[in-house]
Amino acid sequence: MSTVERPRPDLSHTDQTSADQADPGPVELHARNVAFDWDDVPLHWIPGHPVASNFISVLNLLLPEGERWFVQTYNEALPLVADEELASRMRGFIGQEAMHAEAHDHVLWEFLDHHGIDPRPYQLQMEWVFRRVLGPATSGPPQARHKHLIERLWLIAALEHYTAVLGDFALNNNWIETGAHPTMADLFMWHGAEEVEHRAVAHDVAAYFGDSYLRRGRAMLAVLPMLLFLIQRGYRFIMKQDTSVSYNYIQKKWQFHRGVRANVLPPLRSIVFSTFSYFRPGFRPEQIGSTAQAVAYLAKSPAARNAA
Template structure:
């Protein structure tokens, strides 16, 4: 069976029934193993720019995921609710595995294709290890407030990772003959983002809920992510050894990719941003746990690591 038919069969198996509720899911990190030896730089055939935009996430994610882990390890001793603490430990394990998997891509994929990730990686290290690190010289009260702000910032960012996770489970990459390894990497990661989409919101609310605080964190997350994604996309486009893009062509190619279903539409991102501000909003309104768990049970990388 060729790789395209294998991916299509997998996609068919994990199409979700919106009424199928798997019930409470215990979060845990899954061992995964990816081999990018045969993965081309433009891993979605016919869509080099879309391939680069998705691959750009490998530049952002490792340091961001490690910051999530460090912040939750800082918050965990302050949580008296054992059920929430157990969920946090599962979240920490998954995020740590995400960081490790995407860090591998930097060197086994991007660097091997002649696209040096080091300049952008240093910027991410400065942002997450310096700017967003705990302020140990502050008073205990100020440190506590800063922790709560960072937890709400993570919750706002996780709103977007859940949206992208749902997109990863429901896009047209496979129909376009995408590379199996890279497709599985992002679909596995996206499925876990959908699986644990409520955790960051619950943790932030435990430490201090408030509509104004939520809104402030969303504004910071949205503006920060737009800046990082824009910079990352420009960086990878300029560094691409096979294709060169003008700024105008970048946007033209993005629009073409969105129409083809290999990139999320800007309209869907805007709509999802506004949904966060609804008083009745809760993260389980995004995606399907049943679909996510079904994919995670069938993921080639997870099954391969198990063997």
């Protein structure tokens, strides 16, 4: 379970009555064909917090290729699943992740590139990581390729643990109270709500193919340093191109901690500490966040309502 100590959800962006209801149980997963208008969104979309704005915007660099990799891997695994209920959840997961990749891909060119942050060098690196390093095995005996698929499914399960933690943060932060631009806030809150909504799928799929505590732990030990490295690399990439701020190292650290205290940034230590819950033998992804809160936000998200 996430170790972030957070305030109660704010009524301005979640329906308190719905969020306080008992967990609704399994929900039918489906993609929401959302669209966002980035024309008037400033680079520093959280007023007074340029470092926090840029740090959160790093996810737009990282997510498109990562989520396309999720979709590719699940499309490879889906024909091998005989459990129709799990297969249905996988199809919902695939649809949602494909929509996430498309939405964040638009941000690269209509938001970051528009504001003078050229995403191309970082995107080429992400393509190399997710298409070459983590891509499907195309040679070797079938048994080895199947084992490679299982290892990738556990890597996705580990990554989905962190996206659920971050999704829970997106639904319980102070962006709205701080005056964040509603379009960017809605992008991450819609995405975060869907991550909470489907947070158990990746774990259940990996367990279906090969339930192994060793595989689970090995995947997590590989994913955490990789994720922190890519986020920090992306943050430095954006800050180097953002000529509107000229903070030195100490000032950047101060601004980051200021964002954490204002609850517009998640504490990195809380993300790291959330790893310990994943190693508990009885861990279930449903212990992170609230399905009721996620569904309540999706019911009133401007982008999701437009899609409906």
